[in-house]
Amino acid sequence: MTTYDADGITLHKVRDYVWEIPQEGGMRAPARVLASEALLDEISDDDTLQQIKNTTHLPGITKYAICMPDGHQGYGFPVGGVGALDAENGCISPGAVGYDINCGVRMMTTNLTYDDVKGKEEELVDSLFANVPSGLGGGGIVQGDAETVEQILARGVEWAVEEGYGVEDDLRACEDEGRRPDADPSAVSQKAKDRGRNQIGSLGSGNHFLEVQRVTDVFREDVGAAYGLEADQIVVLIHCGSRGLGHQVCNDYLRKIEKEHGDLLAQLPDKELAAAPAGSDLAEEYYGAMCAAINFAWVNRQLIMHRTRRVFERVFDRTWEQMEMELLYDVAHNIAKKETHSVDGEDRELYVHRKGATRAFPAGRPEVPAAYRDVGQPIIIPGSMGAGSYVLRGGEESMDLTFGSTAHGAGRLMSRTQAKQDYWGGDVQDDLEQQGVYVKAQSGATVAEEAPGVYKDVDEVVRVSDALGIGDKVARTFPVCNIKG
Amino acid sequence: MPYELRDHTADVAVAATGATLGDVFAAVADGLAAAMCDEVPASGERFDVTVAAESREALLFDYLDDLIYQRDVRGVLPVDHEATVERADGAGGEAGETLNGDGENATEWTLSGSARGVPLSEIYAREIKAVTYSEMDLSRTDDGWRAYVVFDV
Numbered sequence: 001m002t003t004y005d006a007d008g009i010t011l012h013k014v015r016d017y018v019w020e021i022p023q024e025g026g027m028r029a030p031a032r033v034l035a036s037e038a039l040l041d042e043i044s045d046d047d048t049l050q051q052i053k054n055t056t057h058l059p060g061i062t063k064y065a066i067c068m069p070d071g072h073q074g075y076g077f078p079v080g081g082v083g084a085l086d087a088e089n090g091c092i093s094p095g096a097v098g099y100d101i102n103c104g105v106r107m108m109t110t111n112l113t114y115d116d117v118k119g120k121e122e123e124l125v126d127s128l129f130a131n132v133p134s135g136l137g138g139g140g141i142v143q144g145d146a147e148t149v150e151q152i153l154a155r156g157v158e159w160a161v162e163e164g165y166g167v168e169d170d171l172r173a174c175e176d177e178g179r180r181p182d183a184d185p186s187a188v189s190q191k192a193k194d195r196g197r198n199q200i201g202s203l204g205s206g207n208h209f210l211e212v213q214r215v216t217d218v219f220r221e222d223v224g225a226a227y228g229l230e231a232d233q234i235v236v237l238i239h240c241g242s243r244g245l246g247h248q249v250c251n252d253y254l255r256k257i258e259k260e261h262g263d264l265l266a267q268l269p270d271k272e273l274a275a276a277p278a279g280s281d282l283a284e285e286y287y288g289a290m291c292a293a294i295n296f297a298w299v300n301r302q303l304i305m306h307r308t309r310r311v312f313e314r315v316f317d318r319t320w321e322q323m324e325m326e327l328l329y330d331v332a333h334n335i336a337k338k339e340t341h342s343v344d345g346e347d348r349e350l351y352v353h354r355k356g357a358t359r360a361f362p363a364g365r366p367e368v369p370a371a372y373r374d375v376g377q378p379i380i381i382p383g384s385m386g387a388g389s390y391v392l393r394g395g396e397e398s399m400d401l402t403f404g405s406t407a408h409g410a411g412r413l414m415s416r417t418q419a420k421q422d423y424w425g426g427d428v429q430d431d432l433e434q435q436g437v438y439v440k441a442q443s444g445a446t447v448a449e450e451a452p453g454v455y456k457d458v459d460e461v462v463r464v465s466d467a468l469g470i471g472d473k474v475a476r477t478f479p480v481c482n483i484k485g
Numbered sequence: 486m487p488y489e490l491r492d493h494t495a496d497v498a499v500a501a502t503g504a505t506l507g508d509v510f511a512a513v514a515d516g517l518a519a520a521m522c523d524e525v526p527a528s529g530e531r532f533d534v535t536v537a538a539e540s541r542e543a544l545l546f547d548y549l550d551d552l553i554y555q556r557d558v559r560g561v562l563p564v565d566h567e568a569t570v571e572r573a574d575g576a577g578g579e580a581g582e583t584l585n586g587d588g589e590n591a592t593e594w595t596l597s598g599s600a601r602g603v604p605l606s607e608i609y610a611r612e613i614k615a616v617t618y619s620e621m622d623l624s625r626t627d628d629g630w631r632a633y634v635v636f637d638v
Contacts, residue, residue, distance in 0.1 A: 046494045073494040075619030075635055099615040099637045136521070136612050137560050137605025195557040205612040206638045244557040247615040247637075251550050254618065259539065271618040415492035416638065443609035445523060485612065 004037070006044035009053065017464050018401075020064070021049065026269070027056040033067040034402070036464050042413060042456055046073040048080075054269045055083050060090015060278065062343055062350055066402055068357050069464040070411030070456060074098070076272025079356035080411060084403045087338050087349040091264065091275035092283050094257070094290070096353040098334035099250045101290055102297035103208075103241030105380040106174075106330035107391065108305055109227075110323050112234040112316070114214040117480055120315060121438040124212060125481040127311045128440075132210055132304055134203040134485035135442035141165075141201025141303040149193045149245075149296075152200065153185035156295035157302050165306045172369055173327040175359070178298050182338075184288025188245070189252045192289075196245030196296060201303030205442065205485030207412075207450055208240040210304065211382075213389065213477035220474050223393050226375045227328055229475045236325075237389060237477070238304050239382050241334065242297035249293045253286040278351070287338070287351075294335065301330060328391075329369075329378035333358045333408035341403055352403050360394040360406040360471045368394070379471050381462060383410050385432055385439060386452030388478040390462045397469035406471030407462070410455035423448040432482075441484045450484065488516035496638045497613065498620075504629040506570035510545055510596060513632050514552055514566040520636060522603075522610040525564050529603040532559070536596045537573070542623050544570065544594040545632065549616035552600065561602030562610050568598030613638055 002013040011019040011033060019040065021031040031052045035043055043049065048071050055065040055077050062084040071080030076095040085091055117124065133139050142148065142165075151159045157178025160166050171177045203210060215233045218224035229235070242249075257274045258265060260282055265274050276283035305327065309320035316323065336353040343350075361368050363376040372378060376393035383389045387410065398404045414422070425444025428451045432439050441447045465471040487508070488501035499516030503509030518525065536551055538544040552563045573595050614637040622633040 075496065075617035075637060079495055095617075095619075099617075136556070136562070136610040191554055195554060198560075199557070204614075206614070244554075244614075248554065251615055255543070255547070258543070271621065274618075412495045415494055416497060417490050417492050443611065445609075446611055449611075 004040055006049055009049045017468050021053055027053060028059065029056045029061045029064050031056050031065045031067070033071070034464065034468060035069045036460060039069050039456065039460055039464065043067065043071050048073050048078045051076070051078040052081060054273060055081060055096065057268050058083060058085055058091060058093060058273060058275055060086030062086055062348070068407040070407040070409055070461045072411045074355065076270045077355050080407065081355050082357045082402055082405045083353045084341065084350040085353065087278050087351050089278060090351065091277050092286060092336055092351045093273055093275035093353065094250045094253045094286055095272040095274060096355055097250065097290060097336045098355045099247040100241035100334050101246035101249060101293040102332045103334040104297065104301070104330060104332040105237060105239045105382055106301045106305060107328040107380050108236040108308070108325055109229065109328050110234045110325050112323055113232045114234065116316070117212065117234055121481055124315050125438040125440045125483060127315055128210060128308065128481065129483045131311050132203060132307055132483060133201065134483060135205050138202055140199045141307055144197050144200045146193065149196055150185050152296055152299045153188055153292035154183055155179055156298050160299050160302045165303050170302065170327045172371065174298060174330045175332065178302065180291040180294045182288060183292040183295050185292050187285040187289035188249055188292050192245045192248035192252060195248050196243060199243040201300060201307065202243060203240045203304065203485050204243055205446060209482055209484040210308065211237045211479050212481040213237055213479050215475055216388065216478045217476040220472065223375045223474045226372060227378055227391065227474065228326070229391060235477060236308055237380065237382060238301050240300060240304065242293045243300060245296050246293040249289045253282065253289065257282055290336065294332065298330065329380065331358050331380050341399065354405050356408045357405045358408045359404055360398045361404045362394040362396050362398055379406060381407060381409055381458065383458035384452040384455040385437060385450065385479055385482050386435065387455070387458050388476055390458065390473060391475040392462065392465060392471035393474050395469040395472045398471065401468060402470050406465045410458035410461060412454060413456050414454040416449045419449045419451055419454045420445060423451040423453065437479045437482060439482045446484055487512040490516060490520055493635060496635055498633065498635045500633050502626065502629065502631045506541065506630055507568040509630040509632050510548055510570060511566035511568040511598065513545065513634050514549065514563070517549060517552065517613060517636060518562060518564045521613055522562055522608050525603055526607060528607060529561060529601045531599050531601050534598045534600060537592045538594055539592060541594055542621060544596055545623055546616055546618060548596050549634065553613065553615060559602055560605050562605060562608060563600035563602055565601040566598060568596050570594065570596050
């Protein structure tokens with residue numbers, strides 16, 4: 001058996017791209033890392049492996065904790081981590097979902113081609129930047145009152161469509177049709193609601209962005225056709241989450257759980273893993289609050305998408321319907337969901353925590369929207385500004401290997417402080433423009449922190465996902481315009 | 486400078502020192518502001534900050550959480566922090582080693598302080614999403630206190 005030694009942690013090769021850290025000490029299950037040796041070299045370079053080991057201390061951890069090919073060090077639970085915790089005898093952990101509840105990505109297709117956009121890139125990037133709120137204190141597309149926030153938390157994208165920020169078809173292409181039925185707005189604190197009020201329809205900053213892209217490759221024609229993707233087509237990708245409202249929900253419950261369930265916390269190796277036992281009041285309340293924050297994030301991306309349609313109408317002087325600007329799909333990559341999975345031949349209800357990981361359900365699953373059920377769920381994997389992004393579909397092996405999950409992006413390689421020393425925003429912007437990528441950001445520091453060189457090789461991440469059969473390569477895109485906070 | 490920004494793969498960490506608990510708390514908060522904004526103008530009004538919690542670490546967490554909350558609802562970047570930390574029983578911030586709460590709802594530690602709120606409309610600031618407990622350290626040194634806090638970006 002081949003082993004890989006990483007600074008005191010030994011991984012055993014189970015098969016190609018599957019490595020296991022055996023159960024020992026307080027671990028309640030083994031941990032698995034899905035990676036090539038090249039990616040494992042990067043994953044083992046920070047505290048990711050220790051963090052994935054730590055997550056196996058959570059009660060109810062089922063089969064094994066999993067680190068995706070793009071995994072990297074996070075807080076408590078690593079980014080790129082999947083942990084399925086028993087929903088009857090296990091627990092639910094806000095830190096294992098992440099602060100940015102339902103941070104995710106949606107892709108909108110168009111019938112425009114790259115030739116239609118060439119020569120208009122600057123006008124388009126300027127107009128998007130002027131019309132889509134970003135950064136700190138940039139406000140939102142909607143300035144909501146208390147009742148608006150309640151409606152969004154309870155009803156998700158249904159509210160947006162009713163208010164004219166979208167159409168019925170948008171619901172059909174969104175997970176859960178854009179509304180999490182378990183949402184409980186009363187479990188969301190006033191503080192969280194106050195933070196959300198002036199951020200409804202805003203990108204935020206950090207690694208969040210809106211990108212106009214061109215499809216460069218379609219690897220699986222049949223699936224590409226089902227998704228409405230073809231070479232040279234223009235698509236729009238939106239990456240953001242639940243803003244301050246979601247961040248506050250996470251912290252509120254982290255603190256409540258710390259006070260209420262200190263006995264469980266004392267058994268865990270990292271305070272950030274604080275978890276509420278399944279069946280406890282706090283587990284129910286957090287689940288309801290998290291689901292409400294999921295709705296908020298969906299509305300956030302919906303409003304930005306609809307605003308983007310308006311910008312395109314102005315720039316291209318056609319209606320968005322004429323440009324067939326349709327939602328392809330919306331994926332969440334910071335989420336915990338109660339799902340039923342087959343474990344050792346038995347159906348079990350689990351809180352599947354995906355933090356920096358994407359649901360990747362294969363063809364035939366009832367949760368996949370009808371339009372895609374025969375080919376599998378679309379998965380959107382954003383890459384860096386210089387490397388492009390991928391569309392995958394849920395692979396046949398995902399249910400067995402990863403509780404129906406795959407990677408969520410390229411994964412960071414370099415710290416933000418290091419990035420600012422190594423890169424200067426203006427240079428990065430000029431280099432990208434030479435490659436035909438027009439970037440506009442609130443500050444040069446953001447561009448430097450998000451320079452293509454700070455990310456792992458997205459091609460390698462996707463190659464491993466495809467080789468494992470958890471998420472199959474469908475298409476690749478390359479940026480044309482990018483705005484960020 | 487009593488704080489430093491430290492490398493972290495995805496996020497930002499602040500290491501800080503201070504002669505008193507109040508000083509080290511304020512220094513971490515100054516580090517949080519520095520992580521969001523490189524050049525801070527001298528504008529803005531001061532506002533008061535009051536926090537109470539069951540332990541020193543929880544107080545640090547709640548203090549930083551409150552500053553991020555104030556940033557979003559006031560639309561300002563809190564800078565130039567001042568803070569005084571005390572045990573609610575009046576023993577003072579420097580007294581006692583570790584605290585074992587008398588009851589689960591007992592509030593034992595309080596912070597009273599202030600910050601200058603620079604309007605976000607006047608600056609380019611990057612968002613720090615939240616304070617985390619991950620790898621948090623708050624400990625005594627020969628000269629006072631040191632703290633290490635990871636923030637989610």
